[in-house]
Amino acid sequence: MNKDCENWLLTPAAMGRVDDAAARSGMNSYGLMEKAGQAVSAAALRLFPGARRFVVLSGPGNNGGDGYVTARALSEAGAAVSIFRLGDPSRLKGDAATAFAHCLLDGDDLDAYQPWAGDVVVDAIFGAGLDRPVPDTVRHVIERVNVASIPVIAVDLPSGLDGRTGRVLGAAFTAVHTVTFMTRKPAHVLLPGRRLCGSVEVYDIGVPMRIVAGEAGCVRVNSPSEWQYEFPSEGLESHKFSRGHLTVFSGPAAATGAARLSAAAGLRIGAGLVTLASPTAALETNAAQLTAVMLKAIDNPSDLAVYLDDPRHNAFVIGPGFGIGERTRAFALALKDRLVVLDADAITSFRDEPNALFNAFSGGDFRLVLTPHEGEFARLFPDLATDERQSKIERALAAAVRAHAVIVYKGADTVIAAPDGRVLVNDNAPAWLATAGSGDVLAGMIGGLLAQGMPAFEAAAAGVFLHGKAGTAAGRGLTSEHLITSIER
Numbered sequence: 489m490n491k492d493c494e495n496w497l498l499t500p501a502a503m504g505r506v507d508d509a510a511a512r513s514g515m516n517s518y519g520l521m522e523k524a525g526q527a528v529s530a531a532a533l534r535l536f537p538g539a540r541r542f543v544v545l546s547g548p549g550n551n552g553g554d555g556y557v558t559a560r561a562l563s564e565a566g567a568a569v570s571i572f573r574l575g576d577p578s579r580l581k582g583d584a585a586t587a588f589a590h591c592l593l594d595g596d597d598l599d600a601y602q603p604w605a606g607d608v609v610v611d612a613i614f615g616a617g618l619d620r621p622v623p624d625t626v627r628h629v630i631e632r633v634n635v636a637s638i639p640v641i642a643v644d645l646p647s648g649l650d651g652r653t654g655r656v657l658g659a660a661f662t663a664v665h666t667v668t669f670m671t672r673k674p675a676h677v678l679l680p681g682r683r684l685c686g687s688v689e690v691y692d693i694g695v696p697m698r699i700v701a702g703e704a705g706c707v708r709v710n711s712p713s714e715w716q717y718e719f720p721s722e723g724l725e726s727h728k729f730s731r732g733h734l735t736v737f738s739g740p741a742a743a744t745g746a747a748r749l750s751a752a753a754g755l756r757i758g759a760g761l762v763t764l765a766s767p768t769a770a771l772e773t774n775a776a777q778l779t780a781v782m783l784k785a786i787d788n789p790s791d792l793a794v795y796l797d798d799p800r801h802n803a804f805v806i807g808p809g810f811g812i813g814e815r816t817r818a819f820a821l822a823l824k825d826r827l828v829v830l831d832a833d834a835i836t837s838f839r840d841e842p843n844a845l846f847n848a849f850s851g852g853d854f855r856l857v858l859t860p861h862e863g864e865f866a867r868l869f870p871d872l873a874t875d876e877r878q879s880k881i882e883r884a885l886a887a888a889v890r891a892h893a894v895i896v897y898k899g900a901d902t903v904i905a906a907p908d909g910r911v912l913v914n915d916n917a918p919a920w921l922a923t924a925g926s927g928d929v930l931a932g933m934i935g936g937l938l939a940q941g942m943p944a945f946e947a948a949a950a951g952v953f954l955h956g957k958a959g960t961a962a963g964r965g966l967t968s969e970h971l972i973t974s975i976e977r
C-alpha cells in the first residue's frame with residue numbers, strides 16, 4: 489500500500505470523484521480497471537492455488553467490469569473459470585463494456601450458479617455504486633454460497649455492503665479477502681462491514697496521489713502516525729510535577745474499583761502524579777488498596793473548589809462508578825476550565841440536560857473528552873443515535889460539533905472525532921476488551937495523556953490505540969487489572 493494514503497478513508501462518493509478527476513486528467517481509465525482486475529486475479533491465485541474453479545460473479549457497473557478483467561486474467565493464468573452475470577452485458581457502458589468485450593469467456597445468468605465443492609467465488613457484483621438493497625437474485629446467490637461454505641474474494645467491497653456506512657443493504661457476502669483500490673473505505677473498518685470484508689488488501693492502481701489527496705479529507709484509520717508527534721516524552725530534566733497531575737473521582741464505599749482502575753491506568757501511561765478524590769466514607773476502602781496513587785477527601789462542591797485553587801491539578805477523570813445525579817453534574821460543571829474525561833455515570837447524569845454540559849465547555853481549546861459506549865451515546869445524542877442514514881463516523885462528528893468536545897464513540901470500531909472535523913476509526917482492539925472495567929482503564933489512559941499536555945484529540949486517539957495494543961499484548965482472558973500492566977507507551 490502506498491505510505492501516503494495508508495490511513496486515509498475515502499467514501500465511495502469521494503472515490504467516484506477521484507475516478508472522474510483521473511479520467512479528466514487524461515489518464516486511461518480502462519487502464520485503471522485493467523490493473524484492478526489483475527490485482528484481484530493475483531490475490532485469488534495466491535490465496536487459493538488449489539481452487540478447482542474460480543467463479544466470477546459480475547454485476548452491471550464498473551465493479552462487474554473489474555470482474556471481467558479478473559476472469560480473463562485467471563483464465564490466461566491457466567485456471568478454470570466460470571462467469572455468472574447480473575443484468576444484460578450488452579447494456580454495460582464505458583470501461584465495463586470494454587472489459588466485457590476483451591473477455592472471450594462465455595457466461596450465464598447469476599440465477600444459474602449452483603456452488604460446487606472446490607469453487608472459489610470472486611464477487612464483482614456491486615462495489616462502490618450500491619445504493620439500495622440488493623435484488624432477490626443476489627440475495628439468493630449469497631444464501632447459496634453461504635450454505636455451501638464457498639470462500640469469497642470481494643472486489644472493492646463484499647456485494648451488499650454500503651461502502652459509506654459499513655451497513656448491510658438487504659444481504660451481503662462474507663468474504664475471506666477483499667481487494668480494494670487506492671485507499672480503504674469506511675465500510676472496511678466500520679462494523680459490521682469490517683467483519684464481512686475478511687482481510688483487506690489495498691492495491692495501488694496508479695491514480696496519482698495528488699488526485700486522491702484532493703478528496704482525502706480528515707477521516708482516517710487510527711495509527712501512531714496520527715498522534716505520535718504530540719506524544720509526551722520525558723527528558724532528563726523532567727520531574728513529577730512537569731508530567732502533569734491527574735485526579736480521578738471515586739464513587740461511594742461500595743463502588744470504588746472503577747475509579748482505581750482509571751487512576752492506575754493514568755499513572756501507567758505516564759502522568760507524574762495521580763490523586764484519587766474520594767468521599768470521606770470511602771477513604772478507608774480506597775486507602776487499603778492504593779500505593780503510588782494518592783488519596784484526597786473531597787465530598788462536596790466546596791471541597792472541590794478549594795482543590796481547584798491549585799492550578800497544577802490540570803486533568804480530571806469523572807464518571808467511573810461515581811453515581812448518577814445532581815452532585816455528579818455539579819462536580820462536572822465545576823471542572824469546566826480544566827482538561828476533563830467524562831465517562832460512564834457522568835455522561836448519564838446529563839441525559840436530561842446535555843446542553844448544560846456542552847455550553848460549559850464551549851469556547852477556547854477543546855478540553856472535554858466524552859467516552860460513551862453505544863448506550864451512553866444514545867442518552868446524550870438520542871436523535872443522532874437513531875439516525876439510520878448516518879454512519880458511525882458521521883454521528884460521532886455531529887456529536888463532537890454539538891458538544892464542543894472530542895468524542896470517543898466506543899465499540900469494536902471506536903470512532904474518535906473532534907469538532908474541527910478530524911475523525912479517526914480504530915481497528916486494533918481485540919474482542920476480549922469487552923470485559924468489566926476496560927472502559928475505566930481507557931478513561932484513565934486518556935486522562936493521563938491529557939495531564940501530560942497532549943491535546944485532547946491526540947490524547948484520545950493515542951489512548952484508544954494503546955488500549956487496543958495493551959489488550960492484544962495481554963491476550964485472551966484478560967482482566968482489567970492485567971490490561972493496566974500490559975500498557976506500553
Ligand SMILES: NC(=O)C1=CN([C@@H]2O[C@H](COP(=O)(O)OP(=O)(O)OC[C@H]3O[C@@H](n4cnc5c(N)ncnc54)[C@H](O)[C@@H]3O)[C@@H](O)[C@H]2O)[C@@H](O)CC1
Binds near residue numbers: 520
Ligand atoms: N479508482 C477506483 O476506485 C476504481 C474503481 N473501479 C471499480 O468501480 C466500482 C464502482 O463502479 P460503479 O460506480 O459502476 O458501481 P458498481 O459497479 O458498484 O454498481 C453500479 C451499478 O449497479 C446498479 N445498482 C446499484 N445498486 C443496485 C441494487 N441494489 N440493485 C440493482 N442494481 C443496483 C447501479 O444502478 C449501477 O448500474 C468500484 O467498486 C470498483 O470496483 C475500478 O474499475 C477501477 C478504478
Ligand SMILES: Nc1ncnc2c1ncn2[C@@H]1O[C@H](COP(=O)(O)OP(=O)(O)O)[C@@H](O)[C@H]1O
Binds near residue numbers: 919921924926927928
Ligand atoms: N468486541 C469488542 N472488540 C474490541 N473492543 C471492544 C469490544 N467491546 C468493547 N470494546 C472496548 O472495551 C471498552 C469497554 O468500555 P465500556 O463499555 O465502557 O466498559 P466498562 O464500563 O466495563 O468499563 C471500550 O474501550 C470498547 O471500545
Ligand SMILES: [K+]
Binds near residue numbers: 612613642644646647
Ligand atoms: K463486490
